[in-house]
Amino acid sequence: MSERRVYVDYIARAEGDGAIDVVISADGQLKKARWEVWEPPRFFEGFLVGRSYEEVPEVVQRICGICPHPHLLSSLRAIERAMDIRVSDQTVLLRKLLALGDWFMSHALHVYMLAAPDFVGYESVIAMAGNPDLLPIVKKALQAKRLGNDISVVVTGHEIQNRTAVVGGFTAVPTRAQLQGLKERLQAAKEFCVETVQLAARLASQAPFPELVRPCEHVALKAEDSYAIYEGRLVSTEGLDVPDYEYPQWLIEKHVPPSNAKHAIVKGRDSFLTGPLARVNLNFSQLSPDAQAAAREVGFQAPDFNPFMSIVARGIEMLHVCDAASEVIDQLGTPVYEEPRYQVKAGEGYAVTEAPRGICTHGGRFDKDGICLKWDIVAPTARNIYNLEKDFREFIPRLLHLPDEELTLKIEMMVRNYDPCQSCATHALRVNLVREG
Amino acid sequence: MAKPKLAFFKFTSCAGCLLSVLNLEDHLLDIVGAVDIVHFLMARRETQPGPYDVAFIEGAVSTPHEVEQLKEIRRQSKVLVALGNCAVTGGVPSMKNFAGSEREMEERVYSETWDIKSIPVRGLDYYVKVDEYLRGCSIDLNELVVLLKSLLLGVSPRFRPHSVCNECKLKENVCLLISKGKACMGSVSAAGCGALCPSLNRPCEGCRGPSNDANAEALAYTFVSDLGLSPEEVRRKFQKYAGNTPAFRKGAEAL
Numbered sequence: 001m002s003e004r005r006v007y008v009d010y011i012a013r014a015e016g017d018g019a020i021d022v023v024i025s026a027d028g029q030l031k032k033a034r035w036e037v038w039e040p041p042r043f044f045e046g047f048l049v050g051r052s053y054e055e056v057p058e059v060v061q062r063i064c065g066i067c068p069h070p071h072l073l074s075s076l077r078a079i080e081r082a083m084d085i086r087v088s089d090q091t092v093l094l095r096k097l098l099a100l101g102d103w104f105m106s107h108a109l110h111v112y113m114l115a116a117p118d119f120v121g122y123e124s125v126i127a128m129a130g131n132p133d134l135l136p137i138v139k140k141a142l143q144a145k146r147l148g149n150d151i152s153v154v155v156t157g158h159e160i161q162n163r164t165a166v167v168g169g170f171t172a173v174p175t176r177a178q179l180q181g182l183k184e185r186l187q188a189a190k191e192f193c194v195e196t197v198q199l200a201a202r203l204a205s206q207a208p209f210p211e212l213v214r215p216c217e218h219v220a221l222k223a224e225d226s227y228a229i230y231e232g233r234l235v236s237t238e239g240l241d242v243p244d245y246e247y248p249q250w251l252i253e254k255h256v257p258p259s260n261a262k263h264a265i266v267k268g269r270d271s272f273l274t275g276p277l278a279r280v281n282l283n284f285s286q287l288s289p290d291a292q293a294a295a296r297e298v299g300f301q302a303p304d305f306n307p308f309m310s311i312v313a314r315g316i317e318m319l320h321v322c323d324a325a326s327e328v329i330d331q332l333g334t335p336v337y338e339e340p341r342y343q344v345k346a347g348e349g350y351a352v353t354e355a356p357r358g359i360c361t362h363g364g365r366f367d368k369d370g371i372c373l374k375w376d377i378v379a380p381t382a383r384n385i386y387n388l389e390k391d392f393r394e395f396i397p398r399l400l401h402l403p404d405e406e407l408t409l410k411i412e413m414m415v416r417n418y419d420p421c422q423s424c425a426t427h428a429l430r431v432n433l434v435r436e437g
Numbered sequence: 438m439a440k441p442k443l444a445f446f447k448f449t450s451c452a453g454c455l456l457s458v459l460n461l462e463d464h465l466l467d468i469v470g471a472v473d474i475v476h477f478l479m480a481r482r483e484t485q486p487g488p489y490d491v492a493f494i495e496g497a498v499s500t501p502h503e504v505e506q507l508k509e510i511r512r513q514s515k516v517l518v519a520l521g522n523c524a525v526t527g528g529v530p531s532m533k534n535f536a537g538s539e540r541e542m543e544e545r546v547y548s549e550t551w552d553i554k555s556i557p558v559r560g561l562d563y564y565v566k567v568d569e570y571l572r573g574c575s576i577d578l579n580e581l582v583v584l585l586k587s588l589l590l591g592v593s594p595r596f597r598p599h600s601v602c603n604e605c606k607l608k609e610n611v612c613l614l615i616s617k618g619k620a621c622m623g624s625v626s627a628a629g630c631g632a633l634c635p636s637l638n639r640p641c642e643g644c645r646g647p648s649n650d651a652n653a654e655a656l657a658y659t660f661v662s663d664l665g666l667s668p669e670e671v672r673r674k675f676q677k678y679a680g681n682t683p684a685f686r687k688g689a690e691a692l
Binding site: 039040042043045049051063065068109129146157163164 | 450462465480483500535536542543545575638639642
């Protein structure tokens with residue numbers, strides 16, 4: 001027997017470049033289990049210093065092409081908190097709709113195009129589309145993804161880079177007819193979302209996944225009146241319950257070479273998980289009634305500490321978005337243009353919103369002219385990396401009987417559970433497996 | 438005829454322009470039928486080595502490793518496409534070039550910098566010949582479809598070189614610069630977006646880089662004399678999406 005090494009130099013079906021490096025000794029001990037982000041650093045926190053407060057949201061939304069809106073919304077809320085700017089109810093509703101659309105697009109992308117191929121034995125959704133039995137599902141998934149994109153187009157003018165949301169409000173608002181069109185499509189998409197929950201549950205119920213349970217702290221936003229997405233308190237399964245703007249005191253980061261990303265812990269405790277599974281676990285009773293029913297029907301019980309259930313949580317949230325976004329559209333009625341009005345002043349502010357893949361935190365300080373003096377950005381994937389490495393340490397020793405190719409795929413799937421966004425994290429995904437001896 | 442082999446790569450960027458390929462939901466299955474996508478890590482696990490008929494690169498060049506990778510991809514590819522503003526000009530990551538030294542930037546973001554190797558951020562054609570450019574942050578989906586069709590037909594797409602103002606006038610928008618006194622960069626920025634931002638009451642920020650006849654210095658003076666912007670504010674505007682380009686450099690250094 002020799003040392004065994006799993007090394008994936010670029011993990012596929014994830015956003016950004018990362019590597020996995022796993023080394024197993026001849027006697028079956030795990031000597032190394034690392035997920036390394038190789039994305040080149042882009043230094044947003046460096047070059048934002050000296051930029052105007054208006055440029056911060058415009059630029060930080062460009063951190064990530066897949067979850068631009070959480071970066072936008074967290075930065076807007078942090079700036080508005082720093083300058084004591086109050087926004088209208090209509091602005092809050094439009095921002096919520098934008099965030100819900102982002103979840104829907106990203107979850108449809110992840111469930112069907114990034115994660116499902118692993119579970120059904122295809123290398124990609126392109127290969128799945130080649131199977132006549134799977135083609136109709138692929139087509140429906142593309143339609144769902146387009147609906148998520150169209151929510152963004154209606155609210156902000158574009159699929160990815162928001163054009164209308166600015167500090168204090170919006171430069172333009174959608175028409176009632178546009179919003180009603182979205183609502184009709186959201187209602188029509190519910191059936192497909194129920195099927196998605198069922199499909200995801202079937203996939204996650206295949207051996208060995210149900211055995212791979214690892215209790216750890218789950219962290220999410222919690223709102224009083226709804227399933228939190230745009231604002232709320234920061235809560236956890238271990239009793240954390242603080243205002244979101246206190247995140248710099250509670251969620252701490254360490255830089256661990258050779259990775260360019262930073263590793264995150266809860267103050268005084270250990271690594272934690274953020275993302276759809278944490279949200280469903282912490283806020284289950286605030287999901288829409290239909291989403292709760294679909295979850296119960298497939299036997300989901302909160303809290304569930306199996307990270308492979310993340311794909312089910314995404315399906316549940318897609319169904320919830322259909323209802324929650326429809327409700328927001330009803331509340332919006334006929335939007336009217338409101339000119340953003342506020343006074344620029346010196347201040348400091350921090351805020352958290354829920355990105356599709358977990359809490360996205362932004363904040364910093366401005367001088368009296370609104371020039372940025374300091375800016376702090378931590379994307380959800382950066383919060384999750386350390387926790388994923390703990391999954392490796394717990395699960396890989398149980399899977400050593402698998403041949404190399406299958407073990408490698410299972411390790412990649414452990415990474416894809418987090419739907420990692422490595423551009424955000426200052427990226428990485430490579431699997432590299434070595435068995436010694 | 439064999440299907441053309443397409444490869445998609447990501448350098449220093451946000452993945453938004455690669456995602457835009459997947460955002461062509463209505464065309465995606467047709468595209469997959471017409472070409473052979475042999476390398477696209479975000480979408481598929483299997484990859485094939487070059488040579489490629491067409492390589493698309495999203496992102497700027499910001500590390501020595503990327504310079505080497507870029508040269509290798511160029512060597513392997515008949516047609517090289519700069520996919521999006523970062524690949525075309527260096528884009529948003531190039532903001533770092535104007536904010537301080539490499540060392541300063543590294544130390545502001547990372548507590549330990551020994552393993553970080555960054556160089557000034559550039560677009561692809563600083564290092565190699567680029568055949569086609571898809572501008573914009575992020576790219577325009579219609580232009581992406583036009584480019585794919587053109588490549589299949591073996592012709593150059595001939596994108597519009599004129600300014601955003603042309604498209605804005607066609608939309609009969611009220612001018613944000615002249616009538617509303619907003620610092621719109623549409624008059625010096627490349628069209629092709631359909632004047633998206635000004636049509637939504639948002640000034641153009643030049644995310645597609647300069648148009649072919651940009652007089653950025655004149656606009657810089659106008660921003661100061663007519664709108665009361667400070668020279669520093671003007672500099673920042675020209676050093677955001679395309680600060681590396683000669684035209685926007687003139688705007689940034691005009692005052």
